[in-house]
Structures are given as C-alpha cells and as structure tokens.
Amino acid sequence: MKPATLSEAEMDAISDWSESSQQLVRELLGKYPDKRSAVMPLLYVSMIENGYVTAEGMKSVAVLTGLTGAQVQSVASFYSMYKREELGKYLVSVCTSISCFLLGADDVLAAIEDETGVPDGETGHDGTFTVEHVECNGACGGAPVVLVNYEMVEGVTAEKARELVKWLRDGGPDVVGTEEMQQLFGGAKSFDWAVREPEGAVLPVPAFAPYGSARGVK
Amino acid sequence: MKILTERMEAHRTDSHTIERYEATGGYSALRKGFEIGPEAVTAEVKASNIRGRGGANFPAGVKWGFLAPARPAYLVINADESEPGTFKDRQLLERDPHQLVEGVVLSSYALGVNHAFIYIRGEYPKPARRVQHAVDEAYAKGYLGKDILGSGFDLDVTVHLGGGAYICGEESALLNSLEGRRGEPRIKPPFPAVEGLYSKPTIVNNVETISNVPWIVSNGGIAYASIGPDTSAGTRLISLSGHINKPGNYEIVMGMTWRDLIYDIGGGIPGGRELKAWIPGGSSAPWFVPAEHLDTPATIDDVNDLGSMMGSGAVIVMDETTDVVAAAHRIVRFYSHESCGQCTPCREGTTWLERIFNRLLNGQGRMADIDLLIDVSDGISPGLTWPPAMTTICPLGPSATAPVVSIMKYFRDEVEARVVSGIPVALEAADG
Ligand SMILES: Cc1cc2nc3c(=O)[nH]c(=O)nc-3n(C[C@H](O)[C@H](O)[C@H](O)COP(=O)(O)O)c2cc1C
Ligand code: SF4
Ligand code: FES
Numbered sequence: 001m002k003p004a005t006l007s008e009a010e011m012d013a014i015s016d017w018s019e020s021s022q023q024l025v026r027e028l029l030g031k032y033p034d035k036r037s038a039v040m041p042l043l044y045v046s047m048i049e050n051g052y053v054t055a056e057g058m059k060s061v062a063v064l065t066g067l068t069g070a071q072v073q074s075v076a077s078f079y080s081m082y083k084r085e086e087l088g089k090y091l092v093s094v095c096t097s098i099s100c101f102l103l104g105a106d107d108v109l110a111a112i113e114d115e116t117g118v119p120d121g122e123t124g125h126d127g128t129f130t131v132e133h134v135e136c137n138g139a140c141g142g143a144p145v146v147l148v149n150y151e152m153v154e155g156v157t158a159e160k161a162r163e164l165v166k167w168l169r170d171g172g173p174d175v176v177g178t179e180e181m182q183q184l185f186g187g188a189k190s191f192d193w194a195v196r197e198p199e200g201a202v203l204p205v206p207a208f209a210p211y212g213s214a215r216g217v218k
Numbered sequence: 219m220k221i222l223t224e225r226m227e228a229h230r231t232d233s234h235t236i237e238r239y240e241a242t243g244g245y246s247a248l249r250k251g252f253e254i255g256p257e258a259v260t261a262e263v264k265a266s267n268i269r270g271r272g273g274a275n276f277p278a279g280v281k282w283g284f285l286a287p288a289r290p291a292y293l294v295i296n297a298d299e300s301e302p303g304t305f306k307d308r309q310l311l312e313r314d315p316h317q318l319v320e321g322v323v324l325s326s327y328a329l330g331v332n333h334a335f336i337y338i339r340g341e342y343p344k345p346a347r348r349v350q351h352a353v354d355e356a357y358a359k360g361y362l363g364k365d366i367l368g369s370g371f372d373l374d375v376t377v378h379l380g381g382g383a384y385i386c387g388e389e390s391a392l393l394n395s396l397e398g399r400r401g402e403p404r405i406k407p408p409f410p411a412v413e414g415l416y417s418k419p420t421i422v423n424n425v426e427t428i429s430n431v432p433w434i435v436s437n438g439g440i441a442y443a444s445i446g447p448d449t450s451a452g453t454r455l456i457s458l459s460g461h462i463n464k465p466g467n468y469e470i471v472m473g474m475t476w477r478d479l480i481y482d483i484g485g486g487i488p489g490g491r492e493l494k495a496w497i498p499g500g501s502s503a504p505w506f507v508p509a510e511h512l513d514t515p516a517t518i519d520d521v522n523d524l525g526s527m528m529g530s531g532a533v534i535v536m537d538e539t540t541d542v543v544a545a546a547h548r549i550v551r552f553y554s555h556e557s558c559g560q561c562t563p564c565r566e567g568t569t570w571l572e573r574i575f576n577r578l579l580n581g582q583g584r585m586a587d588i589d590l591l592i593d594v595s596d597g598i599s600p601g602l603t604w605p606p607a608m609t610t611i612c613p614l615g616p617s618a619t620a621p622v623v624s625i626m627k628y629f630r631d632e633v634e635a636r637v638v639s640g641i642p643v644a645l646e647a648a649d650g
Contacts, residue, residue, distance in 0.1 A: 001376070034397065034398075034416055036398035037378075037398045038398065040381050040395070067398070075398065078383060078400040078402075078558075079340070079380070080381070080383065082382075098303065098460075098501055098549050101548045102460045102534075102545065103460070103461075135300070135552055135556065136300060136301070136302035136304075137341055138299045138304065139308070140303050140305050140457065140459035140465075140532070141458065141459050142305075143465075150341055150343050151344070178344055190305045190308070191305075191309045191466055194226070194230045194233070194313065195231055195234060199347055201343065206340055206379055207347075210350060211379070
C-alpha cells in the first residue's frame, strides 16, 4: 500500500503539523480504498499535534478526508477516546465494569481520585492527571485494571494505585510502558504476558506506531 | 486438545515471532491452501462446522456461503473485543498474531478478497503493535502483498484502531466506523455479506474464528468437526473472571459441565465461599445459578435451550458475598453508557433502568420500582424472552434486560429487601 500524494489544499491544511505527522497522513491515506476511512486514525494524529481534538484539528481532518467540519465533529463526538478538552500528561483510566467491580475497582478509582486530588472525569489544575472511569478493557481476568495513557496495568489494588500515582507524579516519566508499570504496581494478569514489551506511550493517545506516539522504554 | 494456544504454551517467549511461527509449521497451511484452491479451502471451513466466536455463534461456513458475487469484496476481522468479561482475543492478538494473519490470508483467498481489515479496539495499543508488526513481517516475507508465494493471489491487510465504543463490536456498526462514520448499527437486511463495507460484499468474523482456519486447512474440516459435541465443534477459549481462584483464558473442548469449568478448571471460589451465580457468555447473557445449572453441559445449544447464551465465551463468576442489585446495576450502566442512541426503547429504556437502580442503591427505592424495572425491560424487549424479541436495530438494548430479568427470577427477595432496608443483603449477612 503506497503512501498517498497530497494536493496543495491538503498540504495547506496541515502545513503547521510536524514533518513526521505529515508523513503519517500520507501513509494513513494510502491504507484505505476510500479516504473517508482515514478519519479515525487522522483524528489521533491531530491529537498528537494539538494534545486533544481541537476545532483546527477537525478542520484539517475534514480537508484531508473530503468531509465537512460538521461530519468530522459528529464522528469525533461519537467515540470516547477523541478527547475534546485539554488532558493531563497522564490519562488514568480505571475500569469499573462488572468483573473489575466484583474485585474492588470502585476502591481503586477512589484511591486514585484521592491521591491525585482529581475527581472522576476531570483534569487537575497543574495538568499532570486526567482521571476517568471507563468500561471493560478486555483484561477482566486481571481485574481490577488501570490504564495510563492506554498502557495497561492488571491486578491493581487501592494501595498499589496510590503508589502508581506517586510514581507518575514524582518521577514524571516521559514514556509510560505497560511492562514497567505491571512489574511495579500490577498483580494478577489475564494471561501470561511472556514477552517483555519494549514500547510505551508518550501521550494520552494509543501508542500504536502508525500514529507515531509509541516510544521505546528503558 | 489445544489448537489456538498450543504454540504459545510450548514456546512461551517467542510464539509471536515469525521465526517461531515458521519453525512450528506456520504458513504451511497457506501453501496447502494454494495447492488445493479456494473452493477446497471453503469446503474445509464448511466441513469444520465451526461457529463464530464473536458472540452470535453463527456457523462460519454458512456465513461465507452468503457472500454475494460482486467484487471487490472485503474481509473484516472483528478485534473490537469489548463485551464485559471477554479477554480472549487480546491473548490471541498478542501471543500468536501470525496465526491470525495466516487465517486472514487463507480466508481472503477462499472468499476472493484482496483487501482485508483488522479492526482492533482503540484501547488495545499493545495488541495492535504486535499485529501490525506481524503484518509487516508477513509483507516482508511475501505472505502478504502481490502474488503471494507465487500463487498469483494478492492481498493487502490494513490494521485499524477504533476510538472507544463498545457498539462498534456489532458488525454493521463496525463497518460504519471503518468507513469513517459514527459507529451506529445498520438496519438489516441488507446483511454485510451482500452490502457491507463501502456497500460491497463483506464478511465479518471474529479473531478467534479466523485464528482456527490454519489448523482447519492443515488438518481438514472433518478432523475439526470431530472434536467435541456435534453442534459445538472444536475447542474454544473461555475467559474466566470475577470471584474465581484461577481467572484466565482456557482453551476447552465444549461439553464439560459448568461444575467442571468453575471448580476444576477455574479452581473454585476464593475462600471456599459459595457460588451464587455466574454469567455464561459475557455480560449480555442471562445469568445461571448453581441449583439449576451447575451440572448442565457448557455447549452452545444446551445453554441456548436453558435460556441464555455462550456468547463470547466469557464466564463471570459471583460468589455469595455479591450484592446482586449492585452487580446488575453495573451491567445496566454499561449498556446505558454504550447505547448508540438510534432506537428510542434502547436509549430511553437503558437510561431509565439505570436511574431506577441508582434509587435502589441509594436506599431510596420504592416497592413499585420492582415492577417498574420489569415494565421498562419489557418495553425494550417485549415478552422478555431469550433470545429476545427485537424491536431495536441491534441486540444491545435487549442485552440490558438480561441482568434485570435474572435478578428478578433468582434473587427477587434480595431486591425487595433492598427496597425495605436500603442495605445490601450480602452486607447484612456479613454483619450478622
Ligand atoms: C452489541 C454487540 C457487540 C458485539 N461485540 C463484538 C465484539 O466485540 N467482537 C466480536 O467479534 N463480535 C462482536 N459482536 C458480534 C458481531 O456482530 C458479529 O456477529 C461477529 O463479529 C461475527 O464474527 P463471528 O461470526 O466470527 O463470530 C457484537 C454484537 C453486538 C450486537
Ligand atoms: S439497540 Fe441501542 S445500541 Fe443498538 S442500534 Fe438501537 S440504540 Fe443503538
Ligand atoms: S471488566 Fe474490567 S477489564 Fe473487563
């Protein structure tokens, strides 16, 4: 699948994006038979550029996909991961669906709210944390489950959750990795992970290489 | 008998690499497929009797048979895995991604598809990284791309990440999402096999379903069909979670009893506590209770006959300490949050149910709320049968009624006690 060639208008729409994001845009548009399909990955790229989904970002995505701004907005507002407000450096998501609930997820959420001083659904004043409860994360065998910038930790207790928050606040790691967090703060796992995971997230955007936010962790 | 997890168990640390995959027979099914031809591959899948592992348990070979002749056609792998209790696809994606990729190539070849998509839920970056890496390796080795292994067959695979929405697991919502739209289910017919992605014929299959295809082609559909009971052929991955000593994914041959599954495989209930109830097939399924169901067999049809479903293979176990009102609320809240809002009974009904539960949990419940829970549920799913009568575009709305009906059927006294005292029965018992 060859990267797409961008028209002048399309290049104009993302002229202030980084070169690596511009290259991602070409590659993403080349992956689909219809460029409209790239709207979701492109929204992630716009979040990498702007920190969250901004009006400007949606306009750029509209130009790239041949949609109207209203159409892009209607897509963005449908999904929970396209955040419409500035986020903290760490997006801490606590699963409170049934299996995690049965094993104490509400206590984990309460501990995280208390330790960060940030209530569920909000971002702290200093911009370090956004805290949210989320629905099932597909790790119910390792309940309760917490994600930091979508990197997963399984088998978290309320105490370990507090330690995780302190570690993030005091250490301020630029890259958070699922492997490191699991070793430090995790417990039971849904299944044997078996392999060291070398990659982690640098932003509250899923760290998936085609969107450019994955980085190596030490 | 292990099919899906054999490699990852035998080769713990490198089952996800192409080197290990090739060294353990990987991509030899593909060579065989190219030798026997697309019709023969389809025939093997039909003969296997494998039923889809995404939730609806529909026979894969039959679905493939519905694919309309127009081209291009597409294959879309459903890796949206979001049904509470379910975490099996994540293991397959992370630990044996090439098994899926080989299944995708074989299935695409059989179906006459030249572009396949793997739609992975947005909260799964690690599985997505592993799958993308496997896809890149497969391109580099000539298992994807142009003229695969000199067969003349071309296939591109796009790995797509979702944006966080349970409803995108429903296949027509998934296709809308993949087209860059809101993930709202489509009115059927037309079914995706006739008008799917970009209005072209499309097959949507679950990760686990397609991960079985290499084994089926290598060993023959008849060999697969001979594993387990006739109408629940093959092995399947069961995700065990909740109050259970050994949570995890277990590849089992269907047909064992729930007692075997919960007590032998799952190691029983922590602290030797009593089993109170379990959900046999993901949070959408009506609950089972020990007095009635513990010695019944865990097969697709037995569970259907008893008014529930094996769904996505997720078993959620609740012990005697469980506050069933709070548990049912938690499941109802999920559906209320995830309703896409297109159908009034689902949008309004799930919100209403959630509100009534909130009252009950806050100690502000009224006796009339108990009938109201039933009335509202009946408004979403008239008759409250299972499988549900459908007044909505998709089964999400009716799914929200399963926990309500279940607690009314088996634990009505606890719900009533909740209204009277405002205190969960499980807590009262603990306080003596
Ligand atoms: C609300 C809802 C959610 C669903 N979620 C999933 C899912 O996460 N994964 C999945 O494979 N199938 C899911 N399904 C089932 C799909 O619609 C579809 O039947 C399935 O992907 C087909 O694959 P299979 O035949 O191989 O099982 C869901 C269905 C509904 C109604
Ligand atoms: S039943 Fe609910 S989720 Fe399904 S289409 Fe209707 S409103 Fe959307
Ligand atoms: S219920 Fe929390 S990960 Fe599934």
